[in-house]
Amino acid sequence: MGNVTLEHVTKRYADVTAVDDMNLDIADGEFVTLVGPSGCGKSTTLETMAGLTIPSEGTITIAGEDVTTRPPKDRDIAMVFQNIALFPHMDVHDNMSFGLRLRDFPGEEIDRRVERAAEILQIEDLVDRMPDELSGGQRQRVAIGRAIVREPAVFLMDEPLANLDAKLRVHMRTELQRLHKELDTTIIYVTHDQAEAMTMSDRIAVMNEGHLQQIAPPLVCYDQPANLFVAGFIGSPSMNFVEGRVESGEIATPGFDIAFDPGQVPELVAGDDVTVGVRPEDVYPAENAGELANPTRPIRARTDVLEPMGDQIFVYLVLRGEDASDAEAATTEAASARGADELLMSVEPDSDLAGDEDIEVVLDRRKIHVFDTETGDAVCHDILRSEAMGGEPAGPAGGS
Amino acid sequence: MVSTATWLYFGMGTLLFFFWVYGIWAFARDVRRTYIPGLRGWLARRREKQAEQERESEREEQEKQLY
Numbered sequence: 001m002g003n004v005t006l007e008h009v010t011k012r013y014a015d016v017t018a019v020d021d022m023n024l025d026i027a028d029g030e031f032v033t034l035v036g037p038s039g040c041g042k043s044t045t046l047e048t049m050a051g052l053t054i055p056s057e058g059t060i061t062i063a064g065e066d067v068t069t070r071p072p073k074d075r076d077i078a079m080v081f082q083n084i085a086l087f088p089h090m091d092v093h094d095n096m097s098f099g100l101r102l103r104d105f106p107g108e109e110i111d112r113r114v115e116r117a118a119e120i121l122q123i124e125d126l127v128d129r130m131p132d133e134l135s136g137g138q139r140q141r142v143a144i145g146r147a148i149v150r151e152p153a154v155f156l157m158d159e160p161l162a163n164l165d166a167k168l169r170v171h172m173r174t175e176l177q178r179l180h181k182e183l184d185t186t187i188i189y190v191t192h193d194q195a196e197a198m199t200m201s202d203r204i205a206v207m208n209e210g211h212l213q214q215i216a217p218p219l220v221c222y223d224q225p226a227n228l229f230v231a232g233f234i235g236s237p238s239m240n241f242v243e244g245r246v247e248s249g250e251i252a253t254p255g256f257d258i259a260f261d262p263g264q265v266p267e268l269v270a271g272d273d274v275t276v277g278v279r280p281e282d283v284y285p286a287e288n289a290g291e292l293a294n295p296t297r298p299i300r301a302r303t304d305v306l307e308p309m310g311d312q313i314f315v316y317l318v319l320r321g322e323d324a325s326d327a328e329a330a331t332t333e334a335a336s337a338r339g340a341d342e343l344l345m346s347v348e349p350d351s352d353l354a355g356d357e358d359i360e361v362v363l364d365r366r367k368i369h370v371f372d373t374e375t376g377d378a379v380c381h382d383i384l385r386s387e388a389m390g391g392e393p394a395g396p397a398g399g400s
Numbered sequence: 401m402v403s404t405a406t407w408l409y410f411g412m413g414t415l416l417f418f419f420w421v422y423g424i425w426a427f428a429r430d431v432r433r434t435y436i437p438g439l440r441g442w443l444a445r446r447r448e449k450q451a452e453q454e455r456e457s458e459r460e461e462q463e464k465q466l467y
Binding site: 050051052071072073077078079081085098099102146147150156 | 459462463464465466467
């Protein structure tokens, strides 16, 4: 059984707290990704699980046993590192079987396991080759094979694809997903790439400054982020944020107002400072408002920069404000000078929008997120009918 | 009367004595200010390097346990 539990795990280095009161409960066979910006503590968390770092406080349980202070070899885990580190003087077979030979496995068993791992990773033809005769992707597969042959309860992976080029990384992502299906073993994966986290994981644990922000399935983190950090980190391009204030029956921002029924959304209290979040794909040109069941009132904006991506165009909009006269809002500079906010909109590639064009846009009110500006916590994710917060809170033990 | 040769003899002797004493004092000062701190620094760096190597080797050993 490869379930992993972290309870109140904290790691301090002199005056720096790398991981602060981390609680995680990972089920057997689950693929969980720790994701966050550089220095957020995700690798340190993984290293505490691996036994490479002993936590300052807290306990780590693997398969029901407290392994907090046990050396790595006694934890029934295997790890794949960012630095592939194959032994240059050993061929692929010897590299893959290194861990087994270290543990005095019989030769026949070693050959059986290496053969099976090579088959899973489709590198049967490479077992006699030396590392310098392999491509980057093949080397990474050998490193993964070295972990597979151990048949551990848990795989730990610390940014294993970070050194590969973009195309190979996408390919290896699917390979890892296939591998997880085939092995059905717990995988704990660390990355700073939110696309990797979104595509491969059963759940993602978003971290920032040593704290767990949210742990939930990828789409829950995307659709119902627990706070401003998760909302901004998950999704590319990032969510639009506009600061505003709750007034009776509407949220007023410098660029637009959003009406809501106070009876339906009791969390929104008049006078509260809030931050409205809306994803680029939930901003529509007003002429497409007919597609939406619940659009906002048209919002006047001026197109600024267009980024054609092939499958879509990102349009940067400068909001002109509802009270701005045409003369005032004649230029994007004037709009910016008034403190107007910006919005990023994603449109179809055949759109005929151009730069410096006055347009009207609408937001999908079902997809508007509201956050408390002061705490950053999510207040609601649907201003038409408030729903329960998604994901599980990053709270104390069990809050996984 | 003391002859010029005597003055010259004692003068030269005093000058030599001054530089002899100055040499000893300067050497003692250099030992205190330069050589001992230098040696201490070298030992500390050596100890630090050894500790770093031990840490790296321990880390490498632990990583090998995870292969």
